[in-house]
Amino acid sequence: MRQFGTVTSVKTANKIKTMNKIDSKVRANEIIGTKQIFENPMNESFSIKLNGQTVEAFPGETVFQVADRTEVKIPSLCHDDRLAPAGACRVCLVEVAGQRRLQPGCAWVVTPDMEITTESDRIEKHRTILYNLYMADHELDDAGLPIETGNGNELRELCKTVAPMGLEPVSAPRAARPGDDNPYIQFNPELCILCARCTRYCDEVEAVNAITLSHRGAETTIETAGQRSLIDTTCELCGGCIDTCPTGALIEKKAPVNLVQLGGTEAVRSTCNFCGVGCQLDLHVQNDKVVKITSPEPGETLNDGNLCVKGRFAYDFVHHPDRITEPLIRGTDGLLHPATWQEAISATAEGLMKVRDQHGADALGFVSSSRCTGEENYLMQKLSRAAFRTNNIHQCAAT
Ligand code: SF4
Ligand code: SF4
Ligand code: FES
Secondary structure, rough: OOOOOOOHHHHHHHHHHHHHHHHHHHHHHHHHOOOOOOOOOOOOOOEEEEEOOEEOOOOOOOOHHHHHOOOOOOOOOOOOOOOOOOOOOOOOOEEOOOOOOOOOOOEEOOOOOEEEEEOHHHHHHHHHHHHHHHHOOOOOOOOOOOOOOOOHHHHHHHHOOOOOOOOOOOOOOOOOOOOOOOOOOOEEEEHOOOOOOHHHHHHHHOOOOOEEEEOHHHOOOOOOOHHHHHHOOOOOOOOHHHHHOOOEEEEOOOOOOOHHHHHEEEEEEEEEOOOOOOEEEEEEEOOOOOEEEOOOOOOOOOOOOOOOOHHHHHOOOHOOOOOOOOOOEEEEOEEEEEEOHHHHHHHHHHHHHHHHHHOHHHHOOOOOOOOOHHHHHHHHHHHHHHHOOOOEEHHHHHH
8 A cells, every 4th residue: 555654753643644544545446446536636625515514525535534524424344444445345325416326435535516415215225125135144143133242243233223124044155264273363254244354454454465355256255375274374363354353253262252241341451561662452351350352443542453463362471370470589599589579679789789899880781671661761771871880781672
């Protein structure tokens, strides 16, 4: 994807993000053939009519972006702000004056004086038929609704808004990956609506392309090359495909229980401590135990809804019995003994001062960690230079 620049500040980052999003929408419109002519090269705003109201729009914006800003809600399934629109699910279709067919609000770029309608009898009829078609090709619960999953199910919520038509179930022999023994990600093709959010995320955000849409018609499914286990592909096990999947067709193996139904989980915002980037996490805690980790919503924090394999899945250490939870000092017997923090810090200071007094300050060396904050790294070099008078200070990220 063409990018407008690199991030230099939060303000610049937001501006670049907006420009990149607009660019991706324009590019997507070129790709899916909804070609339109932009007659406003000066980036000046213009007016359009949205549900009869005059609203401001900017060149390159999609119906979705204008609607979002004006708090008009348009349903969607295949849309993710981080991805170029695919126009795949047809849930977001709106009426555009002068267009014979309903058009996808997620991908349709507005132009001056355009008239858009997002709610009408025609759109309602379209949604009712569409959701019922989805239900005919989806695993349903006893109430006849798409099943709930550990990651929720956006299709289920949409289907609740229309009357059931009782369509005959569709037989769609889509392949799963039964031999996929990767430790984290599970794929259930019966819940897949082929929105391609997972494959686009893997391509556009991760630049990995471990998964793709394959086969045709009712056999279309999400596959790896040769149906290999994800762990035998280029997959980085980032779990971003799980995060973006709207139906729970992709789900975590580690937390397969339905946390929504179990209830009692509390989301605690925290900072990942695997490296110094500072990605934000939501720890889902149940009975004082972390049972799952997700990223805050895209656009909320610096990691923009993304996490790496460690941040998303490596939380078992929190409750591991081997974890060291208190300071230990090696005694004259050669064994480690529990101590207070004050005793541990005093023992460390005494040891360092002993080396300095016997061998000089340059006999000491300090190495800090990229897992520490900038402030902690700053204090480490102060300790080295100001307290112990040596410039032997290093940080692991510098090598
Ligand atoms: S875990 Fe990440 S790298 Fe692997 S398939 Fe999913 S999005 Fe792609
Ligand atoms: S697995 Fe999920 S994200 Fe991927 S195509 Fe199917 S429904 Fe969409
Ligand atoms: S959200 Fe627009 S087509 Fe899916």
